[in-house]
Amino acid sequence: MDKDKIDKKDHILDVAEKIFAEQGYDGASTRSISGEAGVNMAMLNYYFGSKEGLFIAVFERKISSFRTLIQNIGNDDSKSAWAKLEWCIDSYVERIMSNSCFQKLVNRELSLNKRSDLTEKLTPILMTNVLEFKKIIQEGVDKGLFYEDTDVELAITTIFGTKNYIINSPHMVSLMLGYDVTNEAIMETQLKPRLKIYMKRLLKSYLVKQQ
Amino acid sequence: MDKDKIDKKDHILDVAEKIFAEQGYDGASTRSISGEAGVNMAMLNYYFGSKEGLFIAVFERKISSFRTLIQNIGNDDSKSAWAKLEWCIDSYVERIMSNSCFQKLVNRELSLNKRSDLTEKLTPILMTNVLEFKKIIQEGVDKGLFYEDTDVELAITTIFGTKNYIINSPHMVSLMLGYDVTNEAIMETQLKPRLKIYMKRLLKSYLVKQQ
């Protein structure tokens, strides 16, 4: 069946994504990937052409699954800029924290600047989220809801930076918070709600004029 | 002379630090390091025992140079908690942004959890900075200067997260800010002052009660 083939490729991609995220591109060998996936090594090249092809494929799959998720709430005029921002923060925390394995992979790949072709492919994707936030914050500033001296761009680096720090340095963060943030249940019941509350209060006090 | 030997080892460490930061541990070959350093390959093993030994040595050197820089301003009672925090932000931005190459290396190494021995060695070092900030913020809360519902720990993840995001994703940040943040001059004249102002205003509005 065709289904089986797709399932198999998908299974390989699952394993590859995990191992790439854990060990990095160079650290992950095609043998370990094929071994963990339970397939012959040659199948990776048969399906994906090369190791780099497999790597790209991991990204393409996730990217296409992200594209459908990108919402455009910015043009909705029934909500205030702050209400939009609250919504974006909630959905962003919810969404990203559930893909931390892949996020880690993306961040590491961007910090190395090898594979500039991949960087160029990833940048516009990640930029859509950036621009989504930027549009909303800028709207708040323009309409006088947010402080005029707001540093819009750096405010965005704080949103992404705080999130990335938790994802990329879970060991440090776990020590700081006193519980294991890599634990799925804790992530869901403790970290996510706490992070949502925090991010909203942080940005509200920085941005919103009257409180 | 002994001086020459130390200089030579130091030169190798300089090159190794740069290449490790650029290409990652696995991506950096001993051949490329020795080649760029202009020394015979065998010298790396002669001096540092192994590739991993060289890697560790890069860290140890920087760590020991950091240790002397760690200030203890927390116990100074002549300044308010907010004044202390301002000072810490300024010096932290100043110091860290000038070592972005090494910082990148640290962050990537922590996101992979290989070499857990190195992680365990790095953690307490990085934690001293964390605890420095925590002590000050906690003091502000306890003395009623800062809001009672402050999330002290996540506030710290924001400080470090914002900084790391700029360091780890300079390509994205450059696109956002409209100038190349990896450029030394721009970093010094534009980014550093801007980041200091921003971080202080962000945390002031989140933390400090009367304004």
Next chain:
DNA sequence: CAAAATTAATCAATCGTTTGATTAATTTGC
């Protein structure tokens, strides 16, 4: 049976490391 999928075996290239030899510098013995 033909096409696609899968396998084991093998490829050249590169990896980190080690070797034995050579040179330079330092210490020792008289």
Next chain:
DNA sequence: GCAAATTAATCAAACGATTGATTAATTTTG
């Protein structure tokens, strides 16, 4: 003080292991 002995530094070459990739043979599938 100066040859002899010892140590340290450096080198080219080669090591075995592992890498990603490919081949040719085999099995599965429709």
